[in-house]
Amino acid sequence: MRRREFIVGIASAAVSAHGATAQTPSRVYRIGLFSTAAPLGNDSEQGAAFLRGMKQAGYVLGQNLAVERRGARGRVEQLPALAQELIAAGADVLVVNGYRTALAAKATGHPTVVAAGIGDAVVTGLVESLARPGGNITGISESAAELSTKRLGLLKELVPGLRQVAMLWNQDDLGMTLRYRASAQAAEGLGVRVQTLGVREPDDFEAAFAAMNADTPDAILMVADTLTNLNRKRVFDYAVERRLPAIYELAFLVRDGGLMSYGPDLRELYERAAALVDRILRGEKPADLPFEQPTRYLFAINLKTAKAIGLEVPPLLLARADEVIE
Numbered sequence: 001m002r003r004r005e006f007i008v009g010i011a012s013a014a015v016s017a018h019g020a021t022a023q024t025p026s027r028v029y030r031i032g033l034f035s036t037a038a039p040l041g042n043d044s045e046q047g048a049a050f051l052r053g054m055k056q057a058g059y060v061l062g063q064n065l066a067v068e069r070r071g072a073r074g075r076v077e078q079l080p081a082l083a084q085e086l087i088a089a090g091a092d093v094l095v096v097n098g099y100r101t102a103l104a105a106k107a108t109g110h111p112t113v114v115a116a117g118i119g120d121a122v123v124t125g126l127v128e129s130l131a132r133p134g135g136n137i138t139g140i141s142e143s144a145a146e147l148s149t150k151r152l153g154l155l156k157e158l159v160p161g162l163r164q165v166a167m168l169w170n171q172d173d174l175g176m177t178l179r180y181r182a183s184a185q186a187a188e189g190l191g192v193r194v195q196t197l198g199v200r201e202p203d204d205f206e207a208a209f210a211a212m213n214a215d216t217p218d219a220i221l222m223v224a225d226t227l228t229n230l231n232r233k234r235v236f237d238y239a240v241e242r243r244l245p246a247i248y249e250l251a252f253l254v255r256d257g258g259l260m261s262y263g264p265d266l267r268e269l270y271e272r273a274a275a276l277v278d279r280i281l282r283g284e285k286p287a288d289l290p291f292e293q294p295t296r297y298l299f300a301i302n303l304k305t306a307k308a309i310g311l312e313v314p315p316l317l318l319a320r321a322d323e324v325i326e
Contacts, residue, residue, distance in 0.1 A: 030067075030090050030092050032087075032089065032091030033067055033070070033095050034096040034097070034105060039069035039070060039071035040097070046116075049274075050270040051067075052274075053275060054274045056274075068089045072101070076172075092112065092280075094110055094114070095113075095114045095116070096115045098118060098225065099119055099124055099225075100173055102115040102126055102137060102139075103126065106137050109136065111285070112280050113137040115137055115140070118141065119175040119176070121133075121141040122141070124174055130291040136287070137286055138276060139291060140291065140292050140293070143293070145182040147263060148186040149186040149189070149190075151247050152221070154299070155245065158260065163191075164192065166212050166217035167180055167183055167184065167220075168222045169198055170225045170228060173227075180196075180198070195212070202227075217244065219245045220245070220246035245309065247260045248261040249262070251263070251322075254323070255302075257302065265294070265296040298322045303326050304326065
């Protein structure tokens with residue numbers, strides 16, 4: 001046998017052995033998908049990406065992979081009990097979405113938690129260091145300050161005369177409050193005044209709209225969390241009615257009718273979460289797995305919404321968009 005053929009044969013055998021380890025039929029790995037909003041279904045953007053990532057690592061739903069799903073549907077007081085349900089169901093790893101969900105999962109002491117969509121894990125106090133999490137949780141973290149500066153910069157390109165921006169966020173969520181603060185600091189750096197509109201429950205949105213009616217901003221920035229996302233249609237409708245440009249954090253909000261967004265690609269977050277789960281199932285500990293940073297960010301624009309508010313998107317800005325809804 002020639003040397004190259006021998007080396008290729010060994011490599012192929014190693015790959016096969018790796019796959020066999022993950023696909024041993026006698027062992028079914030159970031993952032708990034845990035969300036502050038609705039449970040993540042197989043066909044949701046995040047759920048589909050996670051299952052795709054797990055399949056690439058050798059875990060197939062219904063064969064050697066089982067998934068337990070829980071979602072608080074915005075009722076954050078239920079998070080601790082739902083986390084305990086997942087543990088009682090035998091989840092090997094909890095995969096969580098959102099800062100409050102991560103906090104509830106961490107508090108259980110369950111040894112293996114992977115988090116996505118939580119903001120900055122160090123600033124919120126989930127971990128002391130991204131490089132050395134040191135506890136029971138790892139995942140994908142984001143730089144709120146950097147993203148906030150980018151979003152406001154895009155708003156300024158769209159609205160050159162931007163002087164005041166209304167910021168909507170859930171002030172009962174520490175992760176979102178810190179993202180708001182980062183956005184406010186970025187706005188001040190750009191010479192833009194901030195109209196602070198913190199909300200705690202659905203009824204608070206009417207008060208926020210009344211405040212904007214009394215002191216009309218030039219644009220809106222909405223910080224994404226379960227409360228604001230569940231009430232997104234109200235924000236979309238208000239922005240169109242008042243002909244106000246608005247920027248959001250995630251592309252699905254633009255697909256649903258928002259004007260513009262800039263933020264991490266949810267598909268990448270959950271594919272990478274799956275890769276971290278694979279490493280944990282193979283024996284590594286969250287304490288030893290550094291938090292990762294997103295590498296793919298999506299800039300989305302909805303031209304139908306732009307037309308509805310009488311806004312013409314500059315060609316250079318449109319050319320930079322990763323996704324355009326027409």
